[in-house]
Amino acid sequence: MKVAEGTVGRVAVVGAGLSGLAAARRLTAGGASVRIFDKARGPGGRCSTRRAEGHAFDHGAQYFTCRDPAFEPWVAQWRASGAVERWRGRIARLEAGRSRPDSGRTERFVGVPGMSALGRALARGLDLTLGCRIERLERDGRHWRLVDADGAAHAPFEQVVVAVPAEQAVPLVEPVPDLAVALGQVEMEPCWAALVAFEDRVAADFDGAFVSDAPLSWVARNGSKPGRPAAECWVLHATPDWTRSRLELSREQAAEALREAFHRALGADLPRAVHQDAHRWRYASTGTALGRPFAFDRASGVGACGDWCEGGRVERAVLSGEALAQAMLQT
Numbered sequence: 001m002k003v004a005e006g007t008v009g010r011v012a013v014v015g016a017g018l019s020g021l022a023a024a025r026r027l028t029a030g031g032a033s034v035r036i037f038d039k040a041r042g043p044g045g046r047c048s049t050r051r052a053e054g055h056a057f058d059h060g061a062q063y064f065t066c067r068d069p070a071f072e073p074w075v076a077q078w079r080a081s082g083a084v085e086r087w088r089g090r091i092a093r094l095e096a097g098r099s100r101p102d103s104g105r106t107e108r109f110v111g112v113p114g115m116s117a118l119g120r121a122l123a124r125g126l127d128l129t130l131g132c133r134i135e136r137l138e139r140d141g142r143h144w145r146l147v148d149a150d151g152a153a154h155a156p157f158e159q160v161v162v163a164v165p166a167e168q169a170v171p172l173v174e175p176v177p178d179l180a181v182a183l184g185q186v187e188m189e190p191c192w193a194a195l196v197a198f199e200d201r202v203a204a205d206f207d208g209a210f211v212s213d214a215p216l217s218w219v220a221r222n223g224s225k226p227g228r229p230a231a232e233c234w235v236l237h238a239t240p241d242w243t244r245s246r247l248e249l250s251r252e253q254a255a256e257a258l259r260e261a262f263h264r265a266l267g268a269d270l271p272r273a274v275h276q277d278a279h280r281w282r283y284a285s286t287g288t289a290l291g292r293p294f295a296f297d298r299a300s301g302v303g304a305c306g307d308w309c310e311g312g313r314v315e316r317a318v319l320s321g322e323a324l325a326q327a328m329l330q331t
């Protein structure tokens with residue numbers, strides 16, 4: 001049963017990725033007064049777009065799928081607002097210099113003009129404070145107080161949604177030991193992403209490919225997605241194993257190694273790179289998931305959500321945030 005409007009109280013959401021934003025939207029619709037805090041410069045978290053020297057790269061999430069009917073209304077709203085379109089790129093499997101078309105019938109969606117459009121659309125109209133890293137939660141009588149990296153306190157809140165990658169959530173939920181123990185079981189995997197703009201078109205007969213030859217796991221021609229500049233920008237993702245053993249590479253070293261690996265995997269010469277960089281995602285995907293849609297300690301009012309709850313994808317992140325919000329709204 002939903003509580004009457006206005007009685008849900010004040011809720012803080014730490015993390016403006018898709019799970020935190022979905023939770024915030026659902027809580028706001030249910031009558032809560034919601035404030036969101038994120039350490040980054042924009043909303044969207046791992047669904048993001050990097051722009052550099054006139055080039056654009058979706059360096060985190062590449063696309064998303066909609067398998068659960070519960071996710072359909074979210075996708076419909078994004079599409080209606082123009083923030084999402086279908087990506088009809090040619091998807092392949094690449095192995096030992098040979099590509100073969102991916103035989104699946106998966107419908108793939110992307111944010112327009114970049115993946116960061118998803119977070120921007122969800123954040124519209126919400127009370128969002130950016131550039132604010134929350135360091136700890138403190139109990140203040142019957143309320144929660146959030147203390148940020150500058151020592152400033154944000155309060156009072158009856159409930160708190162922690163919507164950050166599990167390993168980063170553990171220290172935040174320390175005042176609620178059962179939650180900290182549950183989240184401590186989750187394991188996340190890292191990913192180096194190389195972002196390379198080529199002078200000319202790459203001789204590949206696909207726009208995105210799942211790669212079997214380590215160190216690469218996925219490569220994509222960013223400009224093949226709707227609404228992107230036509231420039232020949234590629235995103236090259238490394239496997240978790242390769243990344244884990246090379247976390248301390250410099251961005252230049254990682255980009256160089258992955259571009260070279262792309263050359264080998266493709267079995268063809270690459271045009272000259274006119275821009276090259278890399279981004280290290282420490283918490284990119286989920287190794288060991290929580291195994292349920294969210295974690296919530298009703299007595300304290302603190303809950304946690306994210307893609308790591310059930311499988312590490314955009315769809316699961318949104319549904320995790322929505323499910324936690326629904327639990328918080330119920331008496």
Ligand SMILES: Cc1cc2nc3c(=O)[nH]c(=O)nc-3n(C[C@H](O)[C@H](O)[C@H](O)COP(=O)(O)OP(=O)(O)OC[C@H]3O[C@@H](n4cnc5c(N)ncnc54)[C@H](O)[C@@H]3O)c2cc1C
Pocket residue numbers: 014015016017018019020037038039040043044045046047059060061062063064065132133134135163164165168191193237281283284285305306307308312313314315317
């Ligand atoms: C390289 C890569 C490729 C991917 N490919 C795909 C794909 O093709 N398809 C797909 O469906 N999914 C993909 N994903 C996964 C997808 O991006 C995630 O499932 C989804 O974006 C997770 O959303 P989230 O809200 O759970 O977490 P996040 O997006 O990580 O959001 C967490 C937010 O919390 C903020 N934050 C963290 N700590 C604090 C703090 N202490 N204080 C304040 N703010 C804080 C962060 O800045 C961030 O904005 C990929 C991810 C990566 C990295």
